[in-house]
Amino acid sequence: MExxxxxxxTLTVNGEPCAVTVDNRMSVLDLLRERLGLTGTKKGCDHGxxxxxxxxxxxxxxxxxxxLAVACDGAGIRTVEGLAGPDGLHPLQRAFLRHDAFQCGxxxxxxxxxxxxxxxxxxPSAVTQDLALDPALTAGEIRERMSGNLCRCGAYxxxxxxxxxxxxxxxxxxxxxxxxxxxxxYPPAGRLDxxxxxxxxxxx
Amino acid sequence: xxxxGYVRAVSPREATGQYRDGAAYLGGGTNLVDLMRLGVxxxxxxxxxxxxxxxxxxxxxxxxxxxxxxxxxxxxxxxPLVRExxxxxxxxxxxxxxxQIRNAATTGGNLLQRTRCPYFQDVAMPCNKRSPGSGCxxxxxxxxxxxxxIFGHSPFCVATHPSDLAVALTxxxxxxxxxSPADGGPASAVGPEGDPQDGTRQNRGRWIEMPGLHRxxxxxxxxxxxxxxxxxxxxxxxPPPPGAGNTPARQTYRKxxxxxxxxxxxxxxxxxxxxxxxxxxxxxxxxxxxxAHAPWRAHAVERVLLGVPPSAxxxxxxxxxxxxxxxxxxxNAYKVTLARNxxxxxxxxxxx
Numbered sequence: 001m002e003x004x005x006x007x008x009x010t011l012t013v014n015g016e017p018c019a020v021t022v023d024n025r026m027s028v029l030d031l032l033r034e035r036l037g038l039t040g041t042k043k044g045c046d047h048g049x050x051x052x053x054x055x056x057x058x059x060x061x062x063x064x065x066x067x068l069a070v071a072c073d074g075a076g077i078r079t080v081e082g083l084a085g086p087d088g089l090h091p092l093q094r095a096f097l098r099h100d101a102f103q104c105g106x107x108x109x110x111x112x113x114x115x116x117x118x119x120x121x122x123x124p125s126a127v128t129q130d131l132a133l134d135p136a137l138t139a140g141e142i143r144e145r146m147s148g149n150l151c152r153c154g155a156y157x158x159x160x161x162x163x164x165x166x167x168x169x170x171x172x173x174x175x176x177x178x179x180x181x182x183x184x185x186y187p188p189a190g191r192l193d194x195x196x197x198x199x200x201x202x203x204x
Numbered sequence: 205x206x207x208x209g210y211v212r213a214v215s216p217r218e219a220t221g222q223y224r225d226g227a228a229y230l231g232g233g234t235n236l237v238d239l240m241r242l243g244v245x246x247x248x249x250x251x252x253x254x255x256x257x258x259x260x261x262x263x264x265x266x267x268x269x270x271x272x273x274x275x276x277x278x279x280x281x282x283x284p285l286v287r288e289x290x291x292x293x294x295x296x297x298x299x300x301x302x303x304q305i306r307n308a309a310t311t312g313g314n315l316l317q318r319t320r321c322p323y324f325q326d327v328a329m330p331c332n333k334r335s336p337g338s339g340c341x342x343x344x345x346x347x348x349x350x351x352x353x354i355f356g357h358s359p360f361c362v363a364t365h366p367s368d369l370a371v372a373l374t375x376x377x378x379x380x381x382x383x384s385p386a387d388g389g390p391a392s393a394v395g396p397e398g399d400p401q402d403g404t405r406q407n408r409g410r411w412i413e414m415p416g417l418h419r420x421x422x423x424x425x426x427x428x429x430x431x432x433x434x435x436x437x438x439x440x441x442x443p444p445p446p447g448a449g450n451t452p453a454r455q456t457y458r459k460x461x462x463x464x465x466x467x468x469x470x471x472x473x474x475x476x477x478x479x480x481x482x483x484x485x486x487x488x489x490x491x492x493x494x495x496a497h498a499p500w501r502a503h504a505v506e507r508v509l510l511g512v513p514p515s516a517x518x519x520x521x522x523x524x525x526x527x528x529x530x531x532x533x534x535x536n537a538y539k540v541t542l543a544r545n546x547x548x549x550x551x552x553x554x555x556x
Contacts, residue, residue: 005207024210024250027237047238048305049466060278060307066237067308070210071230071252118303123282126298126465131287147465148302 014082029064051149061117080109103153231313267444273312296372312437361425371493375474383409418498453478469494
């Protein structure tokens with residue numbers, strides 16, 4: 001199908017090399033779902049507004065619906081299928097389970113990929129007071145940084161908790177800063193880890 | 205989506221050389237790809253310029269900053285020099301879109317994004333910007349004008365410019381460098397070595413001052429900017445931030461929107477205030493977003509405040525001097541009040 005309107009591209013998807021000829025109009029999202037059978041990445045709005053299609057392109061989170069596959073020639077794409085390692089689920093996936101951070105689950109692959117990318121992003125956000133600092137990831141910071149991912153079930157409270165529990169060293173979250181309204185007490189992540197998912201209900 | 209040929213350019217010169225009628229330059233794609241999917245844009249050739257444009261931010265001679273047009277929004281906002289010396293710029297970019305979109309969107313593409321007027325984005329509606337001469341649904345009876353302009357609109361178009369970045373650049377007196385297909389030829393190596401001030405300017409593109417890149421709609425709303433067909437933004441240059449030494453100018457950006465994040469501005473303001481040792485305003489700059497077809501530099505505010513002691517009363521008087529020129533539409537008079545309060549409140553925040 002090579003023509004003026006199609007292009008042969010090579011990319012890496014979840015570590016696997018992939019060579020494919022694509023219609024120039026094809027998005028990375030459609031390439032993943034329709035050509036490569038990787039249906040973990042979800043199509044929500046197809047306009048970059050919901051974040052369900054979020055994947056990591058060369059380590060940076062992007063909306064796969066707005067990225068033309070042809071423009072990603074040579075890129076490394078990581079999807080939700082590529083988050084888990086040989087030792088099992090990615091720590092954020094475990095955190096989402098532990099904190100019950102979803103209801104229907106449709107937005108979850110995008111939330112996960114977005115959070116993985118977000119936790120590596122330096123610098124302030126729109127809610128950071130002091131631009132000179134790389135702020136601690138308070139609930140307010142997490143909400144702002146995750147605003148590109150909608151959850152129509154409204155599981156935001158536990159999504160924020162799950163992500164907060166996996167903040168990297170140096171950007172730890174004050175326990176008091178991660179609950180609803182940033183003020184209510186929050187059970188330490190370690191305690192939940194120790195007691196398992198079943199303990200969560202008793203702590204509410 | 206209409207079929208299109210795809211070309212990946214490796215230099216600005218190659219990109220402009222590939223340009224022809226019906227072509228479009230592709231940056232991060234966060235607006236263009238969406239418009240193509242909506243049928244609003246239908247280029248038959250897409251020239252990918254992400255590999256052609258500089259993605260570097262560098263301190264310029266004399267204390268300014270040079271930003272490659274290929275710099276992604278997220279890299280711009282997190283750059284130490286931008287955060288330290290141009291905080292209104294960092295805040296403006298951080299207030300735009302989402303983390304995912306900022307990772308993809310480029311500096312040049314951000315400036316050239318199209319309006320989010322719902323009638324422009326809906327191909328079933330008449331729109332003079334999308335289809336010149338077809339009419340303006342936003343001025344029809346019963347139209348939703350809540351997000352439309354209050355300054356500088358015409359009977360043909362009342363849309364607003366959506367960029368936050370452009371508002372900050374307008375307040376900072378930035379200028380953009382553009383090259384055009386006509387700049388081609390062996391002597392036209394366009395790059396950091398090119399000096400636009402010397403006699404070879406013709407071959408090295410041209411500079412456009414901000415404000416001045418974006419235009420008001422008048423009778424030709426299909427033209428968002430003063431760029432000619434095929435012209436490509438290659439870099440943005442910022443002069444040194446005003447104010448130094450004992451009385452540094454303070455600056456910020458504040459945006460009011462319908463939800464706390466990931467929404468376009470109802471009204472936004474990029475503001476800078478410098479007060480001298482005698483307690484009088486030495487310099488004030490105000491640019492507004494969400495109120496016009498272009499970032500709106502509020503010259504009246506700046507004039508009224510020059511040389512007077514800063515106070516809430518003076519700020520309100522200055523804001524009124526600007527808003528006297530507002531022409532709200534049925535349904536968006538709230539923007540006049542909002543802009544007044546926003547200007548006053550942000551300037552109070554910047555008082556020493």
